[in-house]
Amino acid sequence: MDRGRSATVRKRAPLEHTPPRWLRTALGVPRRYVEAPTPEPMDTPRPFPVSPPDSAWLRMENPSNPMTITGVVGFGSALSLNALRRFVGERLVRFDRFRMRIEGVGTSRPRWIPDDRFDLDHHVYEVDLPAPGGKVGLEALVSDLMSTPLSFAHSPWTFHLVHDVDHGDGTSGSAIVVRVHHVIGDGIALMHVLIHAVDEYFDAERLDGKPEVDAAPSDSPLAKAPRPSKSLLRRAGGGVASLGHLLTMRADSQTVFRQGASPQKQAAWTDPISLETVRQVGVAMGGKINDVLMSSAAGAIRRYLIDQGEPVDGVTVRMATPFNVRPLERAHELGNSFGLVFVALPVGEATAEDRLRVTKERMDAVKQTEEPAVVYAILQTIGRTPMWAHRFVVNLFEKKASGVLTNVPGPRELLHIEGAPITTLMFWVPQAGEIGLGISILSQNGSIRVGIAADVTLVKDPAVLARAFEEEFGALAAAFASEGA
CATH class of the missing domain: 3.30.559.30 (Nonribosomal peptide synthetase, condensation domain)
Structure with a gap:
């Protein structure tokens, strides 16, 4: 079996668009505001045009300033490559844009279309941490990736997994350098994706059965x-x-x-x-x-x-x-x-x-x-x-x-991905x-x-x-x- 494709996907209840209390409070969103479930995870998504605001950010891409949001998800324990691929293949790609590409980049009418060659090998990598390692090495890796434009041959996002990172805050473990083009979404939208993919909130049945997380105080x-x-x-x-x-x-x-x-x-x-x-x-x-x-x-x-x-x-x-x-x-x-x-x-x-x-x-x-x-x-x-x-x-x-x-x-609250606790969460905005x-x-x-x-x-x-x-x-x-x- 091609390990880059999610050939077997465990059936789960459809995602409910009901974020946890802290995110609803920040946005002012009621408990249930969309009753219709999302499509089954691996349904072939339908093409649709890139919206005008998304197109505006897509057009701002230039060699000096790639329109890429770069982030770091640091863990307090090890996360294997197989676990990360499982996380992406079962959870992240339930959001259609993560398995679609843009047709007509640079034209007046770009649109999202299914990526017929979608493969996790195009998006998920395991790399070595640059010397001297630790937070300094992670900063060097982030800087290098931040300077490199994403490819539009596939959906414009990548995950780079590194190990044995001393995060400099008393925790150590694996880390993911996440890169997502701004055309996919803004900070609030991408935070919504993360929350619906972590262990605590991925399963809709658990979402209904567990006490909800307290609101994060923010006037952002x-x-x-x-x-x-x-x-x-x-x-x-x-x-x-x-x-x-x-x-x-x-x-x-x-x-x-x-x-x-x-x-x-x-x-x-x-x-x-x-x-x-x-x-x-x-x-x-x-x-x-x-x-x-x-x-x-x-x-x-x-x-x-x-x-x-x-x-x-x-x-x-x-x-x-x-x-x-x-x-x-x-x-x-x-x-x-x-x-x-x-x-x-x-x-x-x-x-x-x-x-x-x-x-x-x-x-x-x-x-x-x-x-x-x-x-x-x-x-x-x-x-x-x-x-x-x-x-x-x-x-x-x-x-x-x-x-x-x-x-x-x-x-x-402390969240987890495939059992690994997220102890560091950071991102960098493009200019x-x-x-x-x-x-x-x-x-x-x-x-x-x-x-x-x-x-x-x-x-x-x-x-x-x-x-x-x-x-x-x-x-x-x-x-x-x-x-x-």
Whole structure:
């Protein structure tokens, strides 16, 4: 039997599109919002067109910035290649896009079609960890893979399995470097895939019979469900104002982060940060979890600029930040359903407290605008336009930001894949156009990790930025402790 094909698939109850409580709470999704089950796992999927928003992200692919989401799933024990192949063959490919390919990449009408040559050998690999091993070796592997575009000959995703990884947080075991093209889905959609594939939630009968996991506290913009509808007139007026604001927004300051993109990427990530401590700091200082994390990013970038001998007073460093626009009844679907807001990080503020205060003010202000919906409408439009118009719009907006910053809520409980506990969960967001910096924040099992992805021409060692983030959060925690004293 060809071991690359799932010739025998154990029959299981059809997947219910009912995520665990923590993800429903983050999205505002009710307990049951779709009654119809998914097709049987190995039914041949039907072709369908790539949606305009997905097409917009597909078209942003370029040699300097592959539109690939890269992630690490680290385990506290060993995971064999056979177990990983079983996991993928029985669980992951139940989601149609993972066994379909795109026909017509680069054309105006691409579509998803079944991959007649689907084989796990095209997607699942076992590789050696680069020297010196451990977290450093894993970062080197992630950096190398992050710099390599995915092939569109098959469905654009790969898993790379490595072993004997010391994760640097007291756990060790195997790890998977996951690569998924943005055309398959955004962060919320891919988190939904993970949750429906792990041991705890794969079996629909167990899903009904087990107590559900507690909600993960998160005010991540990407996790937020759209706000209740305003009047049509108010929304139209707000949309016009937001569009005008976006078009007249000046280009971002010409810092070290605005020196152009290159094909070579590097990745790093922080040690775990206590989610409860982040929450307590936010409450004590009048902000929310996301405000604390955004202001920590501002402080980290300020520290880095000063270390590089660059000015910070009067400097604007904007981050393009995703905001969810996915309707509640479509929360389970793959694809991309988010807009963007451009948030100026207060790198000119001298103290951590002031940076948090200004960050909160700016985040509160942007939440009252129609900017996410306007940008999503722009993405829908350029997904249909000729390529020259698409490039013009992307070039226009990429000048307004120095990086991409995204915050995705992850599971609060410890999850398992084929019996192996997931102790590390991290991802890196791709950048578009000439943007060369990405900051990704993910919560998991009571802790937060921050990932840095940067071009080597902009940031020689992204671990320096990761440490700066840890130092900045430490400064906020110290300020919180002194206020409580």
